[in-house]
Amino acid sequence: MDTPQKSITQIETPVSKSRFEDSPVFNYINSLSPIRPVKSIPNPHQFSTLNFTSPPSVFTSPHLTSSHKESRFFKTHHPSPDPTILVQESPDDSKSNEEAAAEADATTEFNIDASTEMEQPQIVKYDVKETNLDETTDLSLVPYASPPRKENGSASEDAPGMEMYDNVQGKNETPDWDRLIADSSEFLIFSSPNDSEAFRCLMMQRASPSQAPSVMMPTMQPGSINEPESSNASPYGAVSVLHRGIRRRCLDFEMPGNKQTSSENNTASRCVVPSIGLHLNALLMSTKDCTTNNTTHDYSCSEKYQVGLQGSSSTLQETLDQTETETREDVPVEPTLEELHLSSPKKKRQLEAGEGESCKRCNCKKSKCLKLYCECFAAGVYCIEPCSCIDCFNKPIHEDTVLATRKQIESRNPLAFAPKVIKSSDLVLETGDDASKTPASARHKRGCNCKKSNCLKKYCECFQGGVGCSINCRCEGCKNAFGRKDGSAIVDMEAEQEEENETSVKNRRAKTQENSEVYLMRKEESSALPATPMSVYRQQLVQLKNMMPPPQSVLGVGSSSSGMFNSQYTRKPEMKSLETVAEDGAEEMPEILSHSSIDNINAVSPNGKRVSPPHLDSSSSGRRSGGRKLILQSIPTFPSLTPQH
DNA sequence: GAGTTTGAAACT
DNA sequence: CAGTTTCAAACTC
Numbered sequence: 001m002d003t004p005q006k007s008i009t010q011i012e013t014p015v016s017k018s019r020f021e022d023s024p025v026f027n028y029i030n031s032l033s034p035i036r037p038v039k040s041i042p043n044p045h046q047f048s049t050l051n052f053t054s055p056p057s058v059f060t061s062p063h064l065t066s067s068h069k070e071s072r073f074f075k076t077h078h079p080s081p082d083p084t085i086l087v088q089e090s091p092d093d094s095k096s097n098e099e100a101a102a103e104a105d106a107t108t109e110f111n112i113d114a115s116t117e118m119e120q121p122q123i124v125k126y127d128v129k130e131t132n133l134d135e136t137t138d139l140s141l142v143p144y145a146s147p148p149r150k151e152n153g154s155a156s157e158d159a160p161g162m163e164m165y166d167n168v169q170g171k172n173e174t175p176d177w178d179r180l181i182a183d184s185s186e187f188l189i190f191s192s193p194n195d196s197e198a199f200r201c202l203m204m205q206r207a208s209p210s211q212a213p214s215v216m217m218p219t220m221q222p223g224s225i226n227e228p229e230s231s232n233a234s235p236y237g238a239v240s241v242l243h244r245g246i247r248r249r250c251l252d253f254e255m256p257g258n259k260q261t262s263s264e265n266n267t268a269s270r271c272v273v274p275s276i277g278l279h280l281n282a283l284l285m286s287t288k289d290c291t292t293n294n295t296t297h298d299y300s301c302s303e304k305y306q307v308g309l310q311g312s313s314s315t316l317q318e319t320l321d322q323t324e325t326e327t328r329e330d331v332p333v334e335p336t337l338e339e340l341h342l343s344s345p346k347k348k349r350q351l352e353a354g355e356g357e358s359c360k361r362c363n364c365k366k367s368k369c370l371k372l373y374c375e376c377f378a379a380g381v382y383c384i385e386p387c388s389c390i391d392c393f394n395k396p397i398h399e400d401t402v403l404a405t406r407k408q409i410e411s412r413n414p415l416a417f418a419p420k421v422i423k424s425s426d427l428v429l430e431t432g433d434d435a436s437k438t439p440a441s442a443r444h445k446r447g448c449n450c451k452k453s454n455c456l457k458k459y460c461e462c463f464q465g466g467v468g469c470s471i472n473c474r475c476e477g478c479k480n481a482f483g484r485k486d487g488s489a490i491v492d493m494e495a496e497q498e499e500e501n502e503t504s505v506k507n508r509r510a511k512t513q514e515n516s517e518v519y520l521m522r523k524e525e526s527s528a529l530p531a532t533p534m535s536v537y538r539q540q541l542v543q544l545k546n547m548m549p550p551p552q553s554v555l556g557v558g559s560s561s562s563g564m565f566n567s568q569y570t571r572k573p574e575m576k577s578l579e580t581v582a583e584d585g586a587e588e589m590p591e592i593l594s595h596s597s598i599d600n601i602n603a604v605s606p607n608g609k610r611v612s613p614p615h616l617d618s619s620s621s622g623r624r625s626g627g628r629k630l631i632l633q634s635i636p637t638f639p640s641l642t643p644q645h
Numbered sequence: 646g647a648g649t650t651t652g653a654a655a656c657t
Numbered sequence: 658c659a660g661t662t663t664c665a666a667a668c669t670c
Contacts, residue, residue, distance in 0.1 A: 366664065372654055373664045409654095416654095452651065458667055459651045 361386045362394075369394035370405045372416060377402070380417055420445050421465035447472030455480035 369392040383394040444462040453459040468483015478485040
């Protein structure tokens with residue numbers, strides 16, 4: 001906020017200086033002048049920021065991968081842009097107004113100094129950084145802490161934002177940052193499922209304001225030093241790191257008065273939406289309406305959640321568990337999806353088991369939850385109480401083991417923890433698979449190998465993922481309701497069923513149709529719901545991006561499944577970037593983008609159905625056309641976004 | 646709830 | 658890379 005103004009003022013000043021340089025008095029005045037303008041100009045400044053942020057958001061969002069966004073987000077904290085961030089955040093944050101104001105003033109002064117040093121360069125630098133960083137994934141690899149300092153140099157240090165940030169954080173240094181970034185990055189992850197995560201994160205915090213921050217912070221920062229201060233002493237501090245990430249994501253949401261909400265949250269319902277911003281609430285409402293949507297994001301949510309937790313200690317898990325349980329209770333959605341999907345009471349059973357929902361609950365007995373057999377592990381989530389696993393090592397306590405195992409698995413198969421289902425566009429890129437050939441908009445990465453299930457049961461990962469089988473599949477007798485391997489779409493299901501002359505065929509057909517419908521519902525909902533929250537986040541993120549420097553930390557892989565671990569593990573930039581882009585970005589991004597505008601979201605979510613759900617429809621109805629995929633993903637998204645915003 | 650089926654993951 | 662074993666989810670009863 002302040003920075004831009006300052007910069008502007010500064011920029012302007014030079015001209016004035018040229019005029020008045022002659023007289024030292026003027027110079028003196030000039031030196032003083034910047035200060036006032038900065039403070040006094042808040043309005044213009046805001047506008048400027050808005051303008052500044054918004055345009056890039058539109059442009060950037062599409063271009064940027066989720067990971068970038070995430071990374072950026074984190075970066076922002078550190079780098080120069082701080083002032084803006086600070087300004088925004090400080091108010092948002094629970095900092096006492098007085099303190100915040102005082103700090104702001106102080107910061108402004110510092111900013112001026114810093115800005116004077118940096119001045120225009122800063123701003124310019126800003127943009128440049130973004131572009132550069134975005135473009136170069138390498139930067140992402142760079143240790144989070146180091147870059148900002150280096151880049152900004154003294155300026156960054158001096159930068160009020162930095163100070164603020166440091167103060168808030170208690171000045172834990174790099175190591176914390178890395179972690180923090182990694183953890184936060186996960187939260188930031190944009191994969192559609194993630195949206196829910198973000199929600200949850202918010203939920204978490206809101207739900208247990210005291211706990212959430214503290215817990216979160218611990219996760220973020222191993223050193224407990226900051227925690228007490230942040231959480232207790234200064235609400236702001238507590239919120240600080242975590243919140244920032246969250247805030248940024250939820251900025252809009254929280255705007256209304258997060259502090260209060262957070263404070264309220266303590267007493268108030270944890271899982272409840274109320275804590276979340278209006279948008280989120282609306283979304284949730286919509287989601288509830290949609291009901292089915294949750295399934296997707298459930299999964300993701302829980303995952304991310306836990307992912308975020310990963311770093312965290314058991315306490316986090318506890319909170320998560322609580323939140324999960326609460327959320328589950330609150331949100332009937334997930335079960336509906338699977339229930340619908342299978343349309344059988346059993347599904348409810350599953351739901352009861354907790355499986356249906358976002359949270360994965362395993363039942364491992366021999367794998368110790370350290371193999372991909374374990375759904376929790378595979379999803380990048382720690383096992384939680386509801387899990388009935390035996391000798392489980394997939395717990396924060398055994399973080400090292402988990403990580404090591406994970407690395408091993410990844411070393412074997414870099415994509416082991418990547419989302420299994422990828423959208424068609426991605427597939428096209430990766431496999432070169434013709435969209436036209438592939439019935440479904442999304443495909444299973446590796447493809448299934450079903451022999452007896454005819455890809456009509458959840459044994460089939462394709463079917464389970466709600467996607468049609470593709471060329472990659474080696475299944476036999478594929479009758480995948482979402483799209484056959486041969487390319488026949490769901491629409492063809494009828495034909496398939498016709499083919500099946502068996503009496504059961506009718507039943508199956510009904511089921512399959514249900515499934516397909518459910519699937520559509522689910523997808524629409526899921527897309528709508530996740531998308532909406534995502535879109536919001538993205539918007540915010542975009543804004544943040546604009547404000548913030550490029551991402552240094554991990555490439556936030558959007559993949560829902562891999563989320564946690566990915567963040568923690570240094571990813572192969574290539575792989576991840578591709579996947580991320582393809583999956584999160586390509587798949588969801590477009591949708592989100594198309595819906596990205598809040599307006600769109602509202603419009604869509606409330607009804608629970610999107611106006612034009614691309615891939616969903618195709619998959620469900622089997623009416624997918626490869627062409628459609630491409631169109632939907634790539635083309636529409638950008639235009640739609642820009643105009644709206 | 647127990648048992649069976651299934652196919653992915655892991656192993657050889 | 659192919660075949661086999663292991664494993665846990667999905668499913669059935």
